[in-house]
Amino acid sequence: MPELPEVETTRRGLAPHVEKRRVKSVLLRRPDLRWPIPPEVSQDLPGQRIEAVRRRAKYLLLDTAAGSALLHLGMSGSLRVLPAKTAPTAHDHVDIALDSGRVLRFNDPRRFGCLLWQAPGETHELLRDLGPEPLSDAFDGDYLFERSRGRSAPVKTFLMDQRIVVGVGNIYAAEALFAAGVSPLRAAGRVSRERYGLLAEEVKRILAHAIARGGTTLRDFLNPDGAPGYFEQELSAYGRGGEPCPRCGRPLKEASLGQRTTVWCGHCQR
Ligand SMILES: [Zn+2]
Known part of the structure; x- marks a missing residue:
């Protein structure tokens, strides 16, 4: 998709x-x-x-x-x-x-x-009811911190809510949470302002990197036989349940969260 x-x-x-x-x-x-x-x-x-x-x-x-x-x-x-x-x-x-x-x-x-x-x-x-763009200045750690107070939903579910921020799908949520060291299962209201700052930065970095990678295939838009300009992203967590964590080597955990498969490291993500 x-x-x-x-x-x-x-x-x-x-x-x-x-x-x-x-x-x-x-x-x-x-x-x-x-x-x-x-x-x-x-x-x-x-x-x-x-x-x-x-x-x-x-x-x-x-x-x-x-x-x-x-x-x-x-x-x-x-x-x-x-x-x-x-x-x-x-x-x-x-x-x-x-x-x-x-x-x-x-x-x-x-x-x-x-x-x-x-x-x-x-x-x-x-x-009408969409949250801010993740690459805009309106999206940062302070914004996530303020919006998450009192929320018991898992932080991954919160991050994927289009009313909170748009365009952070399952892949990018899993990767940003891994990079920021935040467990996807942690209650959104129990993540500190500092850690939300790190998480917002990782969301921006990963999305910007993916866009830059996609940019290498723009010529395909003029090629009648070409595939659309989709890219392949290097992934640390998404789709890698059971494989060794790239950071600590322990097996990555996998669970279903909000009907979506979630992969994370129980050691590196808290
Ligand atoms: Zn790990």
Whole structure:
């Protein structure tokens, strides 16, 4: 599933090919993805100039004067910029044709992605209750400390709550907690301000590193046969239950937490 770094990598890959381009036409090969595609996408988007490609959490927004197309890649979605004459393949559901002679093509085999519309000056309901961006200045140890007081939920569950901070999925939560030496099972309200400072720094460092790694595959956005610009990340804890801890060599523990597999070191993480 695309996580925040993959979505940011997608945004950076698309921006030079999409921003300041005018939409010539929109072709919907089916009326819905996860949800019905609203009529504004085919009625209001053609003729508009895409002023910016923005990301909020794991959503991408194509901003125009008439409103913004709101995209989510879901479990399996990808976006590519292709020559307009490129024949569609299976699961190519949407083409947004640009005045550059290229199309922005949305492919999504499992159709958990979405294409919605946000009116000018409004915030779509899907974006309304989201916490701050993890790479913004609003997200730091003091913020986590203040928001966590009195909370008995495990700190990993707290960190993955989109109302607290967006885009910290299972992989990045596990890795940041390992790097900061904080047990994922510890009650969120029982983590000190100092340790939240370290945790926030690790979240930022790991996400920024993943985005930088993703950046090496940006050329794939112009390759019709290329895979999307996803990256492989070196992982210390995630997916390594039972293997030796990279720090102390003891076997990493594994448990289910909030229906997600959690891996941590009982010695290094307290
Ligand atoms: Zn260890």
